[in-house]
Amino acid sequence: MRGIIAILKRNLTNFIRDKMRLAFSIIMSVFFLFVFSFVMKSTAVGIVQPLNYLISGIIIMTVFQAALSNSTSIIEDMSMGFMKEIIVSPIKRWQISIGQVLSSTVIAFFQGLLVIVLGMFMGLNLSIFQFLQMCAVMLLVGITFSCIGLYLASLAKSSTTFQIMITVFTFPLTFLSGAYIPTTIMPKIIQPLVYINPLTYTTSIFRYITLDMKNLTLTALIKSGVAFNIHGFIIRPYAGLFIISIMCAVFFILSVIQFNKADFSNIKVFDPHAK
Template sequence: MRGMIAILKRNLTNFIRDRLRLFFSIFMSLFFLFIFSFVMKSSTVGVEQPLNYLISGIIIMTVFQAALSNSTNIIEDISMGFMKEIIVSPIPRWQISIGQVLSSTTIAVIQGILVVVVALFMGLNIDFLQFAEMVGVMLLVGVTFSSIGVFLASVAKSSTTFQIMITAFTMPLTFLSGAYIPTTVMPKLLRPFVYINPLTYTTSIFRYITLKMQNLSSAELVKEGVSFNINGFIIEPYMGLFIILLMGLIFFVLCVLQFNKADFSKVKVFDPHKQ
């Protein structure tokens, strides 16, 4: 346990001390918040509360992207030689991997909460119970995609490969999740990709909680793009939450197993000073 706590504290301290990184991580969230909330809200045809609809999507996307990108800490640790030192220490590898997942999750949730605070001044209206449920979903999303990030970092053979993998993984999932563009207005050609996208269900459960949709019928939830009718089979928001939970458990186990057998001495880190 001490190993996990030590890594968690170290990564949190590095994140807080890196003020430029902290500023731009919050700035990008606010940028998307303002752009998609005010400039793009006219595109949310047939959606009630378009402003809050977009805000809730951007909040959960902030957590997703932060959880995934914060896994670059492993690559940075390799470049600085820290990973080599900690691997040969008495700390079990599984504690190191879990510490990385927990630190990425914590940082992602903190960023998500900061965006929620800003969203409150933009018209988002939530009570304490909703906030607690939102944080719970953020934690689940953070653990799931932090595990995926650590898994990808353990598989990657170079820092360049890792960045390409993150970009290729993030972009299609983000724009096919309904976070920015409602799934109800997407062409039918893209619907199969929407349904197999785990972020689709992450976004739907978050909106279901944030926008107080508990009293809506299944047909109304489908119309709002929160439930999904797949050839007569309706995937409700909490069923989607189970899908994310299952996915999180699978990748959490995979990332620990992969980290245990990864050979970080063979990972090539790009050094701009060596030309």
């Protein structure tokens, strides 16, 4: 347990010291908020509170992307030899992997909280119960994608490869989830991709909680892009919790297994000054 706490404290300290990293993550969230707010105002037909609808999507996407991106520190530790030093210590590998997952989760969670604060200044109203539910969902999403980030980092052989893997993984999932552009206005040809995207249902349950949609009818939820009618099969918002919980369990096991057998001697970081 001490090993897990030590790794958690170290990674959090490194993140706090890297103020530019935190600043740019907030800037990107604000950028998406202003850019896509114009899209929502002109195309969000049938959506109640379109701006708040967008804010809630940006919050959960911030947690998702931060959880994955924070795994870059794992590659840096591997390349700098820090990981080798930890491995020869009495700390077991599974403890190291859990410490890495927890640190990425905590960082992603607090980045999500910062976006919530920004959202409140823009008109997002929340009750205490809604806030607590949002925190629970953010933690679950943070743990899930921190596990996925650790798994991908353990597979990668260089920081360049890892960044490509993260980009390929996040870009389609983000824009097909309905976080920035409502799924209700997406072309029918890509609707099957929307339905198989796990982030679609994660975004759905988060919006359902954030915008307090429990009193809406099923028809209204479908029109708002929070529930889904797939050829007569209805997927309600809380299905998102079930889907993300399964993903969390599966990738937690996979990440620990992969980390335990990873060869850290071959990890390289791209050096722009190298000839």
